[in-house]
Amino acid sequence: MKKLPLLGGITPAVFLRDYWHKKPLVIRQAIAGFTPLLDTKTLFALAAREDVESRLVSRTTKKPGWAMQHGPFNSLPGPAPKSAAWTLLVQGANLHDAAADALLRQFRFIPDTRLDDLMISYAVEGGGVGPHVDSYDVFLLQAHGQRRWRIGAQRDLTLVEGLPLKVLRNFVPEQEFVLDPGDMLYLPPHYAHDGVAIGECMTYSIGFRAPAYQELGEAFLQFMGDTIDLPGRYADPDLKPTSHPAQIDGAMLAQIAEQLQKVRFTDDDIAIFLGEYLSEPKASVVFSPPTRALSAVRFAQSAARRGVALARKTQMLYRGAHVFINGESFGVNRPDRTSLAALADERAINGASLAGVSEDVREALYLWYCDGWLSLGPV
Ligand code: SIN
Ligand code: CO
Numbered sequence: 192m193k194k195l196p197l198l199g200g201i202t203p204a205v206f207l208r209d210y211w212h213k214k215p216l217v218i219r220q221a222i223a224g225f226t227p228l229l230d231t232k233t234l235f236a237l238a239a240r241e242d243v244e245s246r247l248v249s250r251t252t253k254k255p256g257w258a259m260q261h262g263p264f265n266s267l268p269g270p271a272p273k274s275a276a277w278t279l280l281v282q283g284a285n286l287h288d289a290a291a292d293a294l295l296r297q298f299r300f301i302p303d304t305r306l307d308d309l310m311i312s313y314a315v316e317g318g319g320v321g322p323h324v325d326s327y328d329v330f331l332l333q334a335h336g337q338r339r340w341r342i343g344a345q346r347d348l349t350l351v352e353g354l355p356l357k358v359l360r361n362f363v364p365e366q367e368f369v370l371d372p373g374d375m376l377y378l379p380p381h382y383a384h385d386g387v388a389i390g391e392c393m394t395y396s397i398g399f400r401a402p403a404y405q406e407l408g409e410a411f412l413q414f415m416g417d418t419i420d421l422p423g424r425y426a427d428p429d430l431k432p433t434s435h436p437a438q439i440d441g442a443m444l445a446q447i448a449e450q451l452q453k454v455r456f457t458d459d460d461i462a463i464f465l466g467e468y469l470s471e472p473k474a475s476v477v478f479s480p481p482t483r484a485l486s487a488v489r490f491a492q493s494a495a496r497r498g499v500a501l502a503r504k505t506q507m508l509y510r511g512a513h514v515f516i517n518g519e520s521f522g523v524n525r526p527d528r529t530s531l532a533a534l535a536d537e538r539a540i541n542g543a544s545l546a547g548v549s550e551d552v553r554e555a556l557y558l559w560y561c562d563g564w565l566s567l568g569p570v
Contacts, residue, residue, distance in 0.1 A: 192204060192300060195300075196220075196221065196222070196223070197218070197221050197222065197297055197375075198216075198218060198221070199216065199218035199219070199221065203300035203301075206377075207300075210377060210379070211328065211379070212328065212379050212380065214379065215342055215366075215376065215377060215378050215379065215382060216376070216377040217368050217370075217374070217375075217377075218374065218375045218376075218377070219373075219374050220373045220374060221332065221373060221374065221375035222332065222373045222375070223373055225332070225334065225372050226334075226335075226372065227334045227335045227393055228284075228288060228290040228291050228334070228395075229284065229288055229290075229291065229311065231313060233288075234279070234281055234284075234311055234313055235264075235267060235279070235313075237281050237284065237287055237288075238262050238263065238264045238279055238281050239262070239263050239264055239265050240263055241263055242475050242476070242477050243263070243282070243283065243475070244261075244262070244281075244282035244283060244475055245261070245262030245263065245264060245279065245280060245281045245282065246260065246261055246262065246279075246280045246282075247259065247260045247262070247264060247268075247277060247279050247280075248277065248278050248280065248318075248319075248320050248321075249268070249271075249275060249276070249277035249278075250273070250274060250275055250276050250277070250317070250318075251274075251275065252274045252275070255351070255353050255354050256354075257321060257354050257355065257356055257358060258355065259355040259356050262281075267279060268315075270315055271315050273316065273317035276314070276315055276318040276388070277314070277318055278312055278313065278314035278315075278319060278320060278388070279312065279313045279314075280310060280311075280312045280320070281310065281311045281313075282308060283308045283310070283473070283475070284308070284309045284310065284311045284395075285308055285309040285503065286308070286476065286503055287503075291309050291311070291395075292309075292503045294309060294332075294395070294397075295308070295309045295397060296538075298330065298397050301399070303506065303508060304400075304465075304469050304508065305399050305400060305401070306397075306399060307327070307398040307399050307400040308398055309395055309396070309397055309398075310395070310396040311334070311393060311394075311395055311396075312393065312394045312396070313391075313392075313393050314388035314391070314392055314393075314394075315388065315391055316388055316389070316390050316391060317387060317388060318387070318388045318392075319338075319385060319386050319387040319388060320356060320358075320386075321358035321385060322341075322359040322362035322383060322384065322385035323356070323357050323358055323359055323383070323384070323385070324348055324357075324380075324381045324382060324383050324384070325378070325380065326380055326381070326401065327380055327398055327399045327400065327401055328377070328378065328379055328380055328399045329377070329378050329396050329397065329398055329399070330375055330376070330377050330396070331370070331375065331376045331377075331378065331386065331395070331396055331397075332373075332374075332375045332394065332395040332396075332397065333370035333371060333372050333373065333374045333375070333393075333394055334372060334392075334393040334394060334395050335372055335391075335392055335393040336372070336388065336389065336390050336391050336392030336393065337370065337371055337388075337390060337392060338369070338370050338386045338387065338388055338389060338392050338394055339367065339368070339369050339370075339386070339387050339389055340367065340368050340369075340384060340385070340386045341362075341364035341366070341367045341384070341385050341387075342364060342365065342366050342367075342376075342378065342382060342383060342384045342385075343362065343363050343364045343365040343366070343382075343383045343384075344365065344382060344383070345359075345361070345362070345363050345383050347359075347360075347361050347363075348381070349361060359383055362383055362385060364383075364385070369389065380401070402468075402469075407468070410464070410468055411461070411464050411468075414460075414463075414464040414467070414468070415454070415456060415460070415464075418460070419454050421450060421451075421453060421454070423450070425443070425446065427443070427446075459511075459513075462510045462511065463513055463520050465510075466509070466510055466513055466514075466515030466520050467515055467519065467520050468518075469506070469508060469515075470506040470507065470515040470516060470517055470518055470519075471506075471517070471518035472504060472506060472517050472518065476504050478502060478504055478505075478517075478562055478563035478564060479502075480561060480562055480563040481561070481563065481566070484560070484561050487554075487557045490556075490557050490560055490567075491553060491557070493567050494542060494545055494556065494567060495542045495545060496542050497542060497567045497568040497569065498539060498540050498541035498542045498544070498545065498567075498568035499534070499539065499540060499545070499560070499565045499566065499567060499568055500538060500539035500565060500567075500569075501534065501535075501538045501539065501565050502563055502564055502566060505517055505559075505564045507531075507534065507535040507538075508535060509531060509532050509535050512524075512528065514528070514531045514535070516559065516564060517564055521555070523551075523552070524549065526548070526549070527548055527549050527551070530544055530545060530547070530548050530552070531548075531552065539568055540568075541568065
């Protein structure tokens, strides 16, 4: 892969080898001449929506010193003294804005299974969320105005008690940088940081996801619960009278243990589980079906000319003979696999490449179109 200005002139391979999960990187003018993709009016309008996750973090003069509210916000505080400085955090801006989506996708040298969302923060002078660590890697791109970042590799991650947000009790900054628009800071997980707005500013966080094993395990057992097949029912034709009626007898235990040990899972089960799990849209996501959907025949004719493109909110993954889209999975044969893998990787496919797909895939594409999961491509 070629060297990217986005990564300060190094290749993704070098970035992943030397920095990813390892150490911070400041990239001056990662995007030269960067200007905000959304103006504040548009950002505040997003924060007023039910289907957009937003938070307002403010400093308070009264104890405990910080306050946090969850959106939607129909109004926001105005300019504030430093003692009441506030910041608005809008999650998932990429789901609602084409330019924000395009920016997030510049980071697709990292797989979609790891990429989470683009969060936009707006802060008044002195605004921030306090010194903290995140569980995930993050790229912090300065979009407007300036922000002073102080960062440190401390081990002591004790939090201030009684706060509505996670603020480190003993923050020990080791480095300090002032970021201008277009500058970007990469931080590995659990690296302490505190960003404070110098004047009004906006920062874009390119965030990643790394599911906790416990969360995966619980979801996997639920998935297996829906798929296991254990025919038959407990039986004891040789039952003998008991003088300890409350005791679970050994024969019962042995028989049931033998049956439960038939619950097995293969790598294929794990692949299907993972594909469905990781492609599941977040709870707040609402798709927009076409206002006047074409008939299946008209759709197929148009798709053959224009191709199709995945909706911004669609998550599509694949593995071997399995294709996953928005939490659903299905098995596909080899020619279909090539076309659907191309659609998932490129997020669009031209009409010619759809020519050879099976009737099943044609039907699926039409259903996805009707659900707003994809649309016809450009003419
Ligand atoms: C912010 O943009 O204000 C906070 C981002 C972060 O520190 O993770
Ligand atoms: Co952070």
